[in-house]
Amino acid sequence: MACNCGKCGHEICTYRVPIFSNLSSEEMIEVTKLIVHKNYEKGENIFLEQNELDSLIIINKGKVKAYKYTAEGKEQILYIFSQGDFLGENNLLKNTKASYNVEVLEKTYICTIKKEDFQKLIIEKPKIALKVIEELSRRIERLENSVQNMGTKNSEIRVNLVLLEFIERYGIHSNEGIVINLPLSREGIANYIGVTRETVSRKLSLLYDEEIIDIIGNKKIIILNKEALEDSIK
């Protein structure tokens, strides 16, 4: 499954990844030699909970969801990862198993670096360690926000919050409004914010009636009135 896409040459891949971004050209080349490419089709799993991982995985292009199952057996999405994000970091230093499942949402190209290689890298080049710390802090903040959001009972607020998050991460400003190409289906959104797909549907319809959003098919939403969303969460 080696990458032969032509576009994702080694150099490009290394440059794209924030944790390597402040390396010198020579270092970059050194790192690039360690990388193995792979790609996955929509619906494939990169790994599953409890899998033993021997490599750090970096997303070069594409989108994936990381999820666990709740005690009730429902899928709970933890993250949506895209270009530049890395996964499998929890077992970089310790020898633990994967704590979540990862499924590909659209054709995705990844770079992998063997655990031992990465460990060496991180010790030899403290710059990388600092970048990793930075990135982990960012991820912690995302998770803290998720907990905060999951703590709000009112499901209308949760939907509005996820829309605001999507605006930040995927929003494209145009003259009609802010266009969001949804990374998730209705059910996916539901599993991300911890409600049912019916509830997501209903709340989106409501926002549509109020002319706060426009719904274009299942994969696109246009935000017409961001302020209204922000006001609704006080």
Add this chain to the structure above:
Amino acid sequence: MACNCGKCGHEICTYRVPIFSNLSSEEMIEVTKLIVHKNYEKGENIFLEQNELDSLIIINKGKVKAYKYTAEGKEQILYIFSQGDFLGENNLLKNTKASYNVEVLEKTYICTIKKEDFQKLIIEKPKIALKVIEELSRRIERLENSVQNMGTKNSEIRVNLVLLEFIERYGIHSNEGIVINLPLSREGIANYIGVTRETVSRKLSLLYDEEIIDIIGNKKIIILNKEALEDSIK
């Protein structure tokens, strides 16, 4: 507010903290010189959301809660930190503001290290950086579990899950059962798992009736039947 407790001498403090645990004695002494001690009484805030922090904070002894407010204005507890944990790490490298509030749950002794000093340390001693990464990974896993748990609708399961977590972190095995000295009030537990205090009360009473736990006042619970708790979450 310098520490004058006698017990928490500088050396001891440094030894207690996992992120410094694999330093040599000389390095330890070096680090120790950078530390400033403080202590707080129950109910005091170490810092509040949006505060600018100029130091990393390490808990030497005691317990604190870190929390945010949900969109509905309810307190959502993110972490309970105790001995050896550090806080304020998100603004170590970046210049961001505190993303949560921290309130002391019992008399707590902390060590602080100026941001610039810690930045230097972490660059000079990659060992520390690795420990920090390890600790951040652990915290990420905790948060991922929190999200997973907040995703379960059934509040009985949530209460059982938090009891199992407390067994891991605070459980003392005795011949009567597993004794838990609760770090939080009923309301605190409620704010941690995202339900109301009444619901916590009711679910605990239920477990008491089923002779799965024993309730000793407000601050102690004895687990009589851990298996029953584990079974209940499937």
Add this chain to the structure above:
DNA sequence: CGTTCGATTGATGTCAGTCAACCCGAGTGG
């Protein structure tokens, strides 16, 4: 001994989950 704060218990209301029907667009095959 009285006050206070947290915990418990009970009664009631509400919102989101559940169940079910239906819709719609994409893809398939005749």
Add this chain to the structure above:
DNA sequence: CCACTCGGGTTGACTGACATCAATCGAACG
């Protein structure tokens, strides 16, 4: 080119669990 199927999405009716409101209890403290 149309008929059919299929999966995801929407909508409606109903229900149940948890929040809310309220009263009472009880332990801790001065």
